[in-house]
Amino acid sequence: MQAYFQYDSKKTGGVTISHLRFGDKPIKSPYYISKADFVACHNPSYVDKGFKMVQDVKPGGVYLINCQWKPEELEKHIDGASRRYLAQNNIQLYTIDAIDLAIEIGMGKRTNTILQSAFFTLAKVMPAEEAVQHMKEAATKSYRKKGQDIVDMNHKAIDLGANAFVKIDVPASWADCPDTPEPEVHPDRPEVMKMVKDILTPVDKMDGDSLPVSAFVDHADGTFYLGAAAHEKRGVAVTVPRWDEGKCIQCNQCAYVCPHATIRPFALTEEEAAKAPEAAKIADWKAGKGKGVYKFAMAVSPLDCMGCGVCVGVCPTKAVTMVPREEEQPQEAVWNYMVDEVAPKEELFEMTVKGSQFHQPLLEFSGSCAGCAETSYARLVTQVCGDHMYIANATGCSSIWGGPAATSPYTRTKEGRGPAWANSLFEDNAEFGLGMYIGQKAIRDRLKSDIEFVAENGKVDSIREAAKEYLASYDDGKANELATRKLVAAVEKDGCGGEHCQAILKNKEFLAKKTVWIFGGDGWAYDIGFGGLDHVLAQGEDVNVLVFDTEVYSNTGGQASKASQIGQVAQFAAAGKTLAKKSLAQIAMTYGYVYVAQIAMGANPAQALKAIGEAVAYPGPSLIIGYAPCEMHSIKGGMTNCQAEMKKAVECGYWNLFRYNPALAAEGKNPFTLDSKAPTGSYRDFIMNEARYSALTINFPERAEELFTEAEKKAGERFANLELQKQMFEQEVKA
Amino acid sequence: MQAYFQYDSKKTGGVTISHLRFGDKPIKSPYYISKADFVACHNPSYVDKGFKMVQDVKPGGVYLINCQWKPEELEKHIDGASRRYLAQNNIQLYTIDAIDLAIEIGMGKRTNTILQSAFFTLAKVMPAEEAVQHMKEAATKSYRKKGQDIVDMNHKAIDLGANAFVKIDVPASWADCPDTPEPEVHPDRPEVMKMVKDILTPVDKMDGDSLPVSAFVDHADGTFYLGAAAHEKRGVAVTVPRWDEGKCIQCNQCAYVCPHATIRPFALTEEEAAKAPEAAKIADWKAGKGKGVYKFAMAVSPLDCMGCGVCVGVCPTKAVTMVPREEEQPQEAVWNYMVDEVAPKEELFEMTVKGSQFHQPLLEFSGSCAGCAETSYARLVTQVCGDHMYIANATGCSSIWGGPAATSPYTRTKEGRGPAWANSLFEDNAEFGLGMYIGQKAIRDRLKSDIEFVAENGKVDSIREAAKEYLASYDDGKANELATRKLVAAVEKDGCGGEHCQAILKNKEFLAKKTVWIFGGDGWAYDIGFGGLDHVLAQGEDVNVLVFDTEVYSNTGGQASKASQIGQVAQFAAAGKTLAKKSLAQIAMTYGYVYVAQIAMGANPAQALKAIGEAVAYPGPSLIIGYAPCEMHSIKGGMTNCQAEMKKAVECGYWNLFRYNPALAAEGKNPFTLDSKAPTGSYRDFIMNEARYSALTINFPERAEELFTEAEKKAGERFANLELQKQMFEQEVKA
Secondary structure, eight states, X not given: OEEEEEEOSOSSSOOEEEEEEOOSSOOOSOSOOSSEEEEXXXXXXXXXXXXXXXXXXXXXXXXXXXXXXXXXXXXXXXXXXXXXXXXXXXXXXXXXXXXXXXXXXXXXXXXXXXXXXXXXXXXXSSOHHHHXXXXXXXXXXXXXXXXXXXXHHHHHHHHHHTTOOXXXXXXXXXXXXXXXXXXXXXXXXXXXXXXXXXXIXXXXXXXXXXXXXXXXXXXXXXXXXXXXXXXXXXXXXXXXXXXXXXXXXXXXXXXXXXXXOOEEEEEEOHHHHHHSOTTOOOEEOOSSTTTTTOEEEEEEOTTTOOOOOHHHHHOTTOOEEEEEGGGGTTHHHXXXXXXXXXXXXXXXXXXXXHHHTTSOOSXXXXXXXXXXXXXXXXXXXXXXXXXXXXXEEOSSHHHHHHOOTTOOOBOOOTTSOOOEEEEOOSTTHHHHHHHHHHXXXXXXXHHHHHHHHHHHHOSSHHHHHHHHHHHHTTTOHHHHHHXXXXXXXXXXXXXXXXXXXXXXHHTHHHHSOOEEEEEEEHIIIIIITHHHHHHHHHTTOSXXXXXXXXXXXXXXXXXXXXXXXXXXOBBTXXXXXXXXXXXXXXXXXXXXXXXXXXXXXXXXXXXXHXXXXXXXXXXXXXXXXXXXXXXXXXXXXXXXXXXXHHHHHHHTTSSOOEEEOHHHHHTTSOOEEEXXXXXXXXXXXXXXXXXXXXXXXXXXXXXXXXXXXXXXXXXXXXXXXXXXXXXXXXXXXXX | OEEEEEEOSOSSXXXXXXXXXXXXXXXXXXXXXXXXXXXXXXXXXXHHHTOOOGGGEEEEEEEEEEOSOOGGGHHHHSOHHHHHHHHHTTOEEEEEOHHHHHHHTTOTTOOHHHHHHHHHHHHOSSOHHHHHHHHHHHHHHHHGGGOHHHHHHHHHHHHHHTTOOEEEOOOGGGGGOOOOOOOOOXXXXXXXXXXXXXXXXXXXXXXXXXXXXXXXXXXXXXXXXXXXXXXXXXXXXXXXXXXXXXXXXXXXXXXXHOTTOOEEEEEEOHHHHHHSOTTOOOEEOOSSTTTTTOEEEEEEOTTTOOOOOHHHHHOTTOOEEEEEHHHHTTHHXXXXXXXXXXXXOGGGSOSSHHHHTTSOOSBOSOSSOTXXXXXXXXXXXXXXXXXXXXXXXXXXXXXXXXXXXXXXXXXXXXXXXXXXXXXXXXXXXXXXXXXXXXXXXXXXXXXXXXXXHHHHHOSSHHHHHHHHHHHHTTTOHHHHHHHHHHHHHXXXXXXXXXXXXXXXXXXXXXXXXXXXXXEEEHIIIIIITHHHHHHHHHTTOSEEEEEEEOSSBTTTTOBOOTTOOTTOOBBTBTTOOOSOOOOHHHHHHTTSSSEEEEEOTTTOHHHHHHHHXXXXXXXXXXXXXXXXXXXXXXXXXXXXXHHHHHHHHHHTTSSOOEEEOHHHHHTTSOOEEEOSOOOOSOHHHHHHTBHHHHHHHHHOHHHHHHHHHHHHHHHXXXXXXXXXXXXHHHHHHHO
């Protein structure tokens, strides 16, 4: 047998294509099968989306669709080209409703056993009875430990699968049916629409291999346009949040934690509120800035939402509930209206937990896991400084959700500004980011002399003043971004056209101070890229590092890193890691001139935001380590509990919150702030809530006891040490 | 003009051969010149050593020797083959006494200007007057800043050089004079003597290029025999120490600090004392162990000594003085007697500063700079555990003095045990050392079961007991080394020849616990290899790291590293480094399970030795950072003051001494010991004693003031922080 599995880059709701060949002799064919005896589609949404599947079946072969559709409904689901292929090539079409069958026999969403059995019966790889026999034996072996009822359930599924398929007569009329029209593309810049049509859509349909080289000519330098992820409309979520405008207290916490930026508050003028689509829910402004001025709306994008339910978990008033996606479909038009038509009002809202959410997230709809903590952090950073931001991204989850080719989830403001993003190798990403910083600094320092000339000798007051404002804010990202806009506008309006004015206009994109961020996971920051990270932090330059600390190599399947904790089960630490987690924050603090913070959004959203703001403001290197619960942790109840898990982690002392700000030391103040309170929750309860720990008690119960005790002890010592450090810094300040 | 310079790998007293071609058109010849119009030998010792030089002069060409010899003395200095070549090829032989001329005009050892002028006159590259004109202009330009007297002196040297050479008539009899007999090789193992003859000697004479590939066949795997450096007998020192047995209090400090292991104490029985050569100075034992039992001798090897004078500086009673080497030549025989004939009595002497020096140094006569601090540290480590030691050495000075091909300065005991040494790349040396550790551990763990079997079932009491002793000392390097000897001896004597006994004998070299050391400089540890060093320390395995911290990339010419200090002038920091030195020790301490120490031999010899002993004893990773003054620091008075400079560095708080021993924490004790006292000396005085700092006051006086003030402030803060840390650890222990 030869087996090859083809994946897309999506973490949740991604596509897998299994290419299987059977034979008595070793098989040495190229992996991809394009003329198959048998093709099955296990997920009906792929049929709706028009994936090319039946085209891989050879004439006379078998095509099986797993769906709840009646035979007469197939015509409206299967696209025209596929129907023509079915009819013209004498394909034997079958359907099977493994979805309802699985529910019926108690297997929930697990349709695979049923479909496997159907495969063996229809594909005739071996005699059907023999296949059933083998499958049952294998199921017995696999599930014996879990109990006889599980074994029985699987045997039942095997029996069902071998018989539950239905042969469909392909209507002769399909042989010359017309193409199904392409779905309408949401309006966007022409270049983006072209990129979406030519590259993104075929790639999304797993048909990227069919693209000719010429399709990429416009992107020969590797650049893709920001914001294309908005065109994916993946519709992966089964349930999506429904907002109750009556119950909502407008705290924006749902938006603050949303990993996918699919629930967002909007401030609407009366006029904007009046023009909103009928399905829009719009409330009076309840408190604070905006009250009496604006209307409030919390919009949801059902097709972009991943259905993680994290928003529901953090809502203090149960104003958000999960409902079937179809029911909320009308909200898509509301969403589009809010995003497209409602004017940004960012400058009115300060960077508080609530206020930050009126700032456009410049990371949206990424292919991360539903509920991912990493994207929540990254999204928040883009709300703070995304319009004047460069990102150097280490290889890992964050480069997969951050930049799958042609599908940038990083996006731009209406003015056209957004994060410039690039992925480096695993090991040299810090250096890559430092290079970005130094590059922009060199260009700006060159242009500065032009602006100094204008500030001194400019004949137009507005230009001279704008130049002065630019110079005064030279090192302050946000202020300089605004000053640059003014300066460019003034020169564009009244510039003399002389060499300095020309230089300003020609280089207008380079003028504003860029905030450089270096993103990566713990595998990068603690291990493979640490040598470079240390070196870059040591240089004293104004770069900001954000580490998504999942305490494991998430992207490559869960290998232990130096961020992994005592007792944690991981690849290369199957019996639980014995060594303590590396203190990356403490290491960076030894320099004295590096801003360092540990954050956990779900535990203290305001502290997380404060740290990001301080890091951006600090004119030297900054390192923020964000605790990032992850699918790999196997948290009880799943990633819905991601933010709640952060809270528990901090409460029990598993993770500590603190900030070390050298800017304060320079003012003679204590640079160290311990934001965590003394642990109160149970450390053991916390870790036992995650299978990455609890699994150890099953396989190595005594060792688990030992390691968990040690881990808890270490956590206590760690917090005590932080308190002593706090005292130490206080004493230092006094001395 | 084409110029190529050929060097050997010696740091002090090394050889440079300048290959120069002149022409009006670009020269694209291969660099080495083997048929020259002109060859000059600037150092008469090369003639005495029999370097092939005149053989590179083409028939009829010019050969100039700088020497103080009279014409009639030449015959006894120039070897036979060279004399034949001179006579047979009509070489025009000249001598010049630039040595006395330079002294005469006040230029001291600086003979180069005189010899350059002689070169231009004799080699006739351009008209002599024109050459003199150019040289004088260049000298004026180079030395104007240093004063007119320096300019005048150089002009005088140029005039002298152009005229002071003497034409020698080559006697016709030289044409068929016999070969000069090869000097006698000191007896050694036959394989070493062969290697010395076939490889080391030609390489030492800069004639390595003439060696055929076949000369290396015995070393095809890159292995060279230990101890070959003892055959170099370089005779580089002009003055060497003379020991006054009357004044000596037998503290052994001279030997303790000797970078070259060329002054060593010996404990002699009456019989050994009686047999010593006539020139031997032997004293009664004054105090402590050995008194009434042994005689005491401090032996010096004049031909191996580098003449640094560090021993003189540390002697508390002026019992060591520097005298011309020739005067001490008779001591060479004494040295050979002591080394070859006096029995080792190591086991009687404990690892104190004094006692350690009766343990054979297993690093001797390296090609380091005279006075090098690095070799003092490394030599001391070999005295502690060199007979069961592996060394992984990063590229840098320590790999150059540590392992020039065929000339290992690491050596062996009379029993044949010594450090196994290998050099890795710059960046992965820590990993290389970890690999050595894991390799030997895997082999030992496999053999352990054989010994367990023998301990349980052995029929011979002595074997069974030895096996038990072996197992009991399994993780203790020194004890296990001794237990292994016993075990092997017992099995060799009374073993049954069964499979377990066979395994023990077959693998006897692998049985003893090896102490693995990872050596490297700050360029490696703080910068290029830091990612790996961090990772290796984090693994918790029993490896020991010794960092020779010269605060600069010494081997490559003085580039700043992250170990460089504020205000220090270095390559890439020509205007003084602005950022503080990285706290490598503090970083390693964040792990909690890494033994960490900062030492400075000259400041506190006992603390340095203590740290080395603790590191070896600690069963986890250890990191020792040794402050290593260096030629690159340009210390006033030179490297003679190396050890005294360490003392000053610690006294003024420039360098701090401390030890962090996790073994103590495990016992509930304070793991942190601050060995430095509060700074008393002047920080500014200290740094102004080294041109790496004082140079800044010349080129950037204001900036120097600013940076030096900052550096002093930081040093104060650093010490205060160490005191607070000490308190913090005390509080932790109490809690």
